[in-house]
Amino acid sequence: MSDTVETRPGLRRSLSVWQAVGLSVALMAPSMAANINPQQTAAAAGRAVPLAFLLSAVGVLLVAYGFVKLCQHYQHAGSVYAFVGATLGPRAGVVSGIGLLGTYTFYAVVTSSAAGTLGTAFLTQAGIWPDPPSWGPFVLTAVALAGAWLLSVAPARRGTSTLLAVEGATIAVILLVTVVILVRLLAGSAPGGARFSMAVFVPETGLSGVFLGAVFGFLSFAGFEAAATLGEETHDPKRNIPRAILGTAIFGGLYFVVVTAVEMMAFGGDAGAFHDSPSLLGDLGSRYAGAWVGDVISVGAAISAFGCCLACVVGGSRLLYALGRDAGGSLGRTSSRGTPVAAVSAVTVAAALIILVCAVFFGATASDTFAWSGSIGTLILLVIYLLTTIGAILLLFVKRRMRVPGWHLVFPIGALAVLGYTVYVNVVPYPTEGPARWFPVVAAAVLVLAVIFVLSAPAYARRVGERLTSVDGGA
Numbered sequence: 001m002s003d004t005v006e007t008r009p010g011l012r013r014s015l016s017v018w019q020a021v022g023l024s025v026a027l028m029a030p031s032m033a034a035n036i037n038p039q040q041t042a043a044a045a046g047r048a049v050p051l052a053f054l055l056s057a058v059g060v061l062l063v064a065y066g067f068v069k070l071c072q073h074y075q076h077a078g079s080v081y082a083f084v085g086a087t088l089g090p091r092a093g094v095v096s097g098i099g100l101l102g103t104y105t106f107y108a109v110v111t112s113s114a115a116g117t118l119g120t121a122f123l124t125q126a127g128i129w130p131d132p133p134s135w136g137p138f139v140l141t142a143v144a145l146a147g148a149w150l151l152s153v154a155p156a157r158r159g160t161s162t163l164l165a166v167e168g169a170t171i172a173v174i175l176l177v178t179v180v181i182l183v184r185l186l187a188g189s190a191p192g193g194a195r196f197s198m199a200v201f202v203p204e205t206g207l208s209g210v211f212l213g214a215v216f217g218f219l220s221f222a223g224f225e226a227a228a229t230l231g232e233e234t235h236d237p238k239r240n241i242p243r244a245i246l247g248t249a250i251f252g253g254l255y256f257v258v259v260t261a262v263e264m265m266a267f268g269g270d271a272g273a274f275h276d277s278p279s280l281l282g283d284l285g286s287r288y289a290g291a292w293v294g295d296v297i298s299v300g301a302a303i304s305a306f307g308c309c310l311a312c313v314v315g316g317s318r319l320l321y322a323l324g325r326d327a328g329g330s331l332g333r334t335s336s337r338g339t340p341v342a343a344v345s346a347v348t349v350a351a352a353l354i355i356l357v358c359a360v361f362f363g364a365t366a367s368d369t370f371a372w373s374g375s376i377g378t379l380i381l382l383v384i385y386l387l388t389t390i391g392a393i394l395l396l397f398v399k400r401r402m403r404v405p406g407w408h409l410v411f412p413i414g415a416l417a418v419l420g421y422t423v424y425v426n427v428v429p430y431p432t433e434g435p436a437r438w439f440p441v442v443a444a445a446v447l448v449l450a451v452i453f454v455l456s457a458p459a460y461a462r463r464v465g466e467r468l469t470s471v472d473g474g475a
Helices: 017-028 030-036 038-045 050-071 080-090 089-124 136-152 154-186 207-221 226-230 237-266 270-278 280-288 289-326 341-360 365-397 406-427 435-456 458-473
Strands: none
Touching: 017 030, 017 154, 017 226, 017 237, 017 289, 030 038, 030 089, 030 154, 030 207, 030 237, 030 280, 030 289, 038 050, 038 207, 038 237, 038 270, 050 080, 050 207, 050 226, 050 237, 050 365, 050 458, 080 089, 080 365, 089 136, 089 289, 089 341, 089 435, 089 458, 136 341, 136 365, 154 237, 154 280, 154 289, 154 435, 207 226, 207 237, 207 341, 207 365, 207 406, 226 237, 226 289, 237 270, 237 280, 280 289, 289 341, 289 458, 341 365, 365 406, 365 435, 435 458
């Protein structure tokens, strides 16, 4: 396909493979995730946080196999909406699309809240805002959402280039600090007598606790597949989108396992102290390299959170654009600059409303909106990954639309096993105390509402089926 040809009206094919990588890496936000996600894993997995991230990495790589093959066959801004719709049927596709849209919207809440929390903490440490009120982080949260909207309505080339530059610089600093910490651990000169030890890969709470903690591992990887939403905007998408997705998944696996292992070792294997740290690499940077290094990492993580928020809005808006285009409404239209402004605005406003409702009616802090939305969004995402993997099995091994060796079936089957068990341990036994008891309810409500919408709009489902049939035929 020529780079100058537009397969569908609206979106313009103008992005390189690196800009597709930029969206996936920015939505995964490795620098932010390594600072604030592993603490929640420690609460369930103890010192075996790196093992939980290793299991998550294996699961993500198995899921990535299905995404890679589907992206080689379909190029569609709707990502799983098109993948599942073309393989399992249009109704299942719409449910998956709405589900992933919900995940991206909840993750926009997660990342904007993280930007507010980390940014406020940095301003306090630097003496710029020495005594912020409890609602203070929400000010920067609002700034993050507004900034994400502004950059999202610009052409995606500019937005994705910004994402890659910001995240790349922050990751470089984190990797440098990780090397410094590792050298001191190996040399026996680490503070508090901490030493290099592979014991951090030995579970203390049993494998069920490790899988329970793996949810936050999947949260850290979430977004590796975001490049799939740029299938209509990237040059040579059958080659570049799979490369972007697989490359991001492999990098994320190596990065998170190594960094979390070094983090836990640096804390001397003390899961309690690890869990209580507000910014893992910020604290360790100050302790192992100098206070200014910790400040640099903290502000870098805040910027990374903003970049991730931008990626969530970009990815979510492309999904909503694809859904709206098939519905024939204003959400499926682009501006003269080739960006879906109405869809971008809808995703941003929805994220703002979630934060407002949590803060006003449930007394949530920015830290609460981060944790609550992260858990809900990840539970939805795991279900969507399951549907996508089943769709890949049908495409490759039942309908045989692509030639692949039969033994490759072990990859999607392995993905189903890891994803299924992770969902199971998070709902059985069902949490009965605290906010956690509502997370499965809200996640299920999003998917149930999607099912109700599909069943109540058969004409829409027919249009989706016709459009996806034409996409399949032109793949």
